[in-house]
Amino acid sequence: MKKMSEHIVIWEGLWNLCEDNGLHGQRCMPYNSLPILPQDLQLITCVSNINNEEKIKMVASGLFLGVVLLLLVPVSWVTHNVILGIANPLIISQWKPEMGASLYLG
Template identity: 25%
Template sequence: MATNWYVKVEILALVLGVVSLVGTIAITALPTWKVSAFIGANLIVMEELQEGLWMTCYRHANFRMQCKAYDSLLILPGELQAGRGLMCLSIALVIFAIIVMTCGLKETSCCRDSIKKKNIVLAIGGSLYLVSCLTTLIPVCWVSHSIISDFYNPTMGDGQRRELGSAIYIGWATSLLLLITGVILLIRCSKRTTQEEEYYYEDDLPEGRDVQEKRSISLARITSSVQEYV
């Protein structure tokens, strides 16, 4: 029963990892990091501006929104430039973490000969999730701080102020999922006890168990024969 529960925990971690990957890709691609703030004189202006890592989107009144990629990297503020690199790194880390953790799961054939190796692989996967959590959280919080600082800057006009877009909130949620996944995997490593290792080999190596039993029986017969001879 305990082993089945551990397997379910590993599957949960795998599902959370895949969801985190989808979230990481989404916030990297979405242009809704910064959105227009409809305050003051900007309330009556029927214009909406969205800024992302790769493009800006503009809509006037009820017309269709038009998006355009940035003409140059140099026109981007520092937080968006850093966000590009860190978010691409996050995607790579999450993909690698999913591959590594899959090799460390109990039901996979990788490293079946040693549960200690599986523990090491699973711990590496959990650590990668924690690192990807940081590389996702840093740009999201950096851009959020920039938006809030500019919003309360008295020298900024109403048309220049921005609000937190949906990508920021998705980024926070994704960072939380990455953190939870990493913690689950690291706790899972610490819970693999010697008893589970014995159960592990009983389930996955029945032939080896039969050989050991046969050797024990043969040894008992030899001992009995020696005693009778004496």
């Protein structure tokens, strides 16, 4: 039996349920099935017979490559223009552009 003085804290995570009574530590258990989860946290399958983990990896890889290309184009364009400005002898040295930290990070 549990004493009335014990205080149990229940934490509900995305994929598991944990309880902490302070004396015996924390005990976690995964949810038994997806219907327990709210609808916005359930994974909806788009294509059957393919592992969900592999689908997520493929979509994440595609998004990553798309973002890299979207970042690479403007950074390369600005870097090209700065390099042309540095090499241009007609520009006064006071007004010559320089490579900034943001271009190096990009």
